Amino acid sequence: AQKVTQAQTEISVVEKEDVTLDCVYETRDTTYYLFWYKQPPSGELVFLIRRNSFDEQNEISGRYSWNFQKSTSSFNFTITASQVVDSAVYFCALSGDSGAGSYQLTFGKGTKLSVIP
Amino acid sequence: GAVVSQHPSWVICKSGTSVKIECRSLDFQATTMFWYRQFPKQSLMLMATSNEGSKATYEQGVEKDKFLINHASLTLSTLTVTSAHPEDSSFYICSALIYSGGAHNEQFFGPGTRLTVL
Numbered sequence: 001a002q003k004v005t006q007a008q009t010e011i012s013v014v015e016k017e018d019v020t021l022d023c024v025y026e027t028r029d030t031t032y033y034l035f036w037y038k039q040p041p042s043g044e045l046v047f048l049i050r051r052n053s054f055d056e057q058n059e060i061s062g063r064y065s066w067n068f069q070k071s072t073s074s075f076n077f078t079i080t081a082s083q084v085v086d087s088a089v090y091f092c093a094l095s096g097d098s099g100a101g102s103y104q105l106t107f108g109k110g111t112k113l114s115v116i117p
Numbered sequence: 118g119a120v121v122s123q124h125p126s127w128v129i130c131k132s133g134t135s136v137k138i139e140c141r142s143l144d145f146q147a148t149t150m151f152w153y154r155q156f157p158k159q160s161l162m163l164m165a166t167s168n169e170g171s172k173a174t175y176e177q178g179v180e181k182d183k184f185l186i187n188h189a190s191l192t193l194s195t196l197t198v199t200s201a202h203p204e205d206s207s208f209y210i211c212s213a214l215i216y217s218g219g220a221h222n223e224q225f226f227g228p229g230t231r232l233t234v235l
Contacts, residue, residue: 033222043208044228045161091160095222103214103222104151109160 002027004094006108013082014116021077021111023092029053034068034075035093035105045091051075082115089113119145121213123227130201131235138196138230140211146191147213151224152184155208167194201234208232 003026013019025034036048049059051068059066063080079086092108120143130136140150148169153161165186166174173186183205185197194213198205208231212224 037226042228043210043231045210045226047223047226050223103149103224104163104166105161105212105224107160107162112158 002094002096002106004092004106004108006092006111008111010112010114012114012116015084016081018078018080019082019113021090021113023075023077023108025073025075025094027094027096029096033095035095036066036077037091037093038088039091040088084115084117087113087115119215119225121211121225121227123211123230125230126228127231129233129235132202133200135197135199136201136232138209140194140213140227142192142213145215147215148191149214150188150194151212151214152186152196153210153212155210161210198232203234206232206234
């Protein structure tokens with residue numbers, strides 16, 4: 001069974017601070033995919049990144065960066081110089097690749113980020 | 118990018134009535150769509166996998182007779198909440214899967230439908 005743990009339920013930071021959202025996953029699949037989504041108050045999920053299990057390179061996209069560590073089964077997300085618009089719930093998700101019925105996403109419980117001006 | 122729409126975006130209904138929610142892939146065909154439910158301040162929980170032309174696969178604990186799923190075309194899946202009750206009030210989100218092989222398989226999410234049952 002797959003599992004995604006986001007231990008931080010809520011985080012508050014002051015604008016311009018850096019913040020890291022933690023994600024730890026469990027899977028028996030050798031090939032799998034990790035995702036981060038942003039859910040603003042409107043409710044619509046915004047896709048941020050997808051990473052497959054064979055690519056451990058860290059990625060940076062503007063103020064966002066992701067640290068994938070297979071050795072610790074973690075896929076952490078850092079926002080640099082946070083802004084009020086970053087306030088949202090962030091979900092980490094996992095998808096396997098084990099044949100029929102795969103590609104289903106298992107979501108973590110989410111981390112609510114509040115950026116205070 | 119691929120766009121998925123949902124209709125309605127919100128609905129209020131009386132207890133005991135049925136509500137139909139549509140999920141459409143606007144610029145691509147999707148043989149597989151997923152339906153999720155999200156209660157306030159909680160995560161998305163997969164309800165069922167909808168496959169075009171075949172019966173949906175429901176997750177454990179989801180009543181298939183209460184949540185009817187029809188995926189009659191490659192661009193449309195519908196979720197009907199039958200005999201809705203207040204505890205069915207939730208945010209329902211669909212997604213459509215694009216198969217490209219390997220890491221490029223991706224789910225595209227609709228904007229969600231907020232259901233309130235009085």
